[in-house]
Amino acid sequence: MQDKDAVRRRLLDRKGELLVRAGEVHADITRASGPLDKDFAEQVVQMENDAVLAGLSESTSAELAQINKALRRLDDGSYGQCVICGQDIDERRLAALPHSDRCIRCAEFASR
Numbered sequence: 001m002q003d004k005d006a007v008r009r010r011l012l013d014r015k016g017e018l019l020v021r022a023g024e025v026h027a028d029i030t031r032a033s034g035p036l037d038k039d040f041a042e043q044v045v046q047m048e049n050d051a052v053l054a055g056l057s058e059s060t061s062a063e064l065a066q067i068n069k070a071l072r073r074l075d076d077g078s079y080g081q082c083v084i085c086g087q088d089i090d091e092r093r094l095a096a097l098p099h100s101d102r103c104i105r106c107a108e109f110a111s112r
């Protein structure tokens with residue numbers, strides 16, 4: 001079993017990177033929109049939110065969700081166990097993919 005604090009730090013670092021990336025998307029859109037009158041500004045806020053969600057790629061939001069789940073599993077002690085078959089996930093797999101929640105066999109089976 002890996003050092004849990006190290007795993008947690010890695011997950012939090014990665015989460016920070018993803019959120020910074022999301023924030024950059026947000027900042028670009030805000031700069032591009034320029035000055036606006038009040039009513040229109042509200043509509044733009046709505047559009048901005050849509051654009052932020054669109055700017056966050058599917059893989060980024062999926063990874064964020066997986067990282068959050070992995071952090072919860074670290075807290076409840078189930079981290080490192082496959083959610084499908086309950087066996088320990090290979091350490092090399094966890095090292096390469098710290099947020100993975102299933103062993104290599106279950107992951108391959110699911111992707112077929």
Ligand SMILES: [Zn+2]
Nearest residue numbers: 082085103106
């Ligand atoms: Zn499994």
